[in-house]
Amino acid sequence: MSRFDGKAYLITGGGKGIGAALADEVAAGGGAVAVFDIDGDAATEKAAQILAGGGRALAIKGDARDDAAVRSAVAAVVDEFGRINGLAAIAGVLRLAPIAEVPDSHWRDVVETNVLGPFQFVRAVVPHLRAAGGGSIVLAGSAMAFASNPTAALYSASKGAIVAMVNSLAVELATEGIRVNCFAPGTVRTPMARELAQMQGTSGDIEAVVDSFGQGHPMGRVIEAEEVARVAAFLLSDEASAVTGSCYGVDAGMLANLA
Template identity: 40%
Template sequence: MGRLDGKVALITGAGSGIGRATAILFAREGAKVVVADISQEGGEETVRAIREGGGLATFVKTDVTEEEDVRQAVQAAVDVYGQLNILFNNAGVPGPYGVVDVSAETWDRVMNVNAMGTFFGFKYGVPAIQKSGAGAIVNTSSTAGLAGSVGSPIYSAAKGAIVNLTKSMALLLAKSNIRVNCVCPGPVDTPLNIQFFAGMPNPAAARSSFISGIPMGRIGKPEEIAAAVLFLVSDEASYITGVPLPVDGGHLAR
């Protein structure tokens, strides 16, 4: 028996990194997974990996900044698998270094993908989950959403918005039997993390400096974040809601 047997999960940003690792883990635990990603190639690769492992998955090309795309992704879960029980708002992009030389367009891009994409997930995912009677929602924030970020204040602002949206929605949905939490990863070995450090004046030095500040002395793995997400959506976390959970090798414990 898997921990997610009989559940249907929608995961945005599931074409790589944390999203892919979580999609594969959810399927292994018995969930039927809707893989949503802006990358056709990445999304289909995730679906192949799930099916090769004996799981069930379908891909929906989704740009989370497009409201209609998110609506269609939620509808796909209902149309293909009959319901929606779990939503993982995970799609995100890194932010640029600094503020002074950053354009308004870049600000909008970072905020729209990270924060507005999460909002759209709630807007269309919540009614579908309510129809199933109960469920769980997890959002991907960041340690940068819980503390200031010298590297990218804009990214920190976007991820901080997700933390407070998580808490507010947890309160709003508590009596609907829908739990809402967020994971706050530290640096993780993903394409997004590579992009983040690439935006620094000295990427190698920035990465090395960041790792030196992690008590466990290493970058996290996508599978480690996926395990935390699995716990938060599982019955083991049935009394947990409104929590931003750092998964960061002890970085914020300093």
């Protein structure tokens, strides 16, 4: 029996990057996957790939900042699969600017997507996890919650909020069999990393620039989305049955190397 057999999971940001890699991990483990993404085409493509491989999947286009869309998505998952056993809130955005120049639009984008979105999904999913007798919630943190860079105050603050949210929710929900954890990656080869390369005015080989970001890791390379997804899948699974309130580093040694 595979580790996700007979269970259903909702993954936000599931159309690309870490979320898409996690959708593949869950499907490969026998789980039904709801792929939620603001990019409807990406969600549809990922769900179609899972279905073509013999898995169970549902594509949902929506904005994690919109509570009505969040509640509608959760209802759609329950209608399709009959239950929800876990949530992985991966959707996020990156905005960089010197603190004196941060526009209100950046604040809204980052805080509403990276903090409010996961909060709304957790709020909507918890009653269904209770009905299932327990479950697992995994949120997307970042190594930048603990050690940051210039111009990244907003992003770092949003990921610090995730770590604090995980700590509180883990304690609140522990007696109900609902585990809450997060992962904290370093630089991962994702659309966000490519966006960062473009922000830096890169006009050449974007993938080469992304590769260069890995020089900041002691392992000397960028992290692949699949590597992070495997850790997230562990946290979602019953293999992590005694793990709650934790933030797993997947940073190729970055934080351990801080002087």
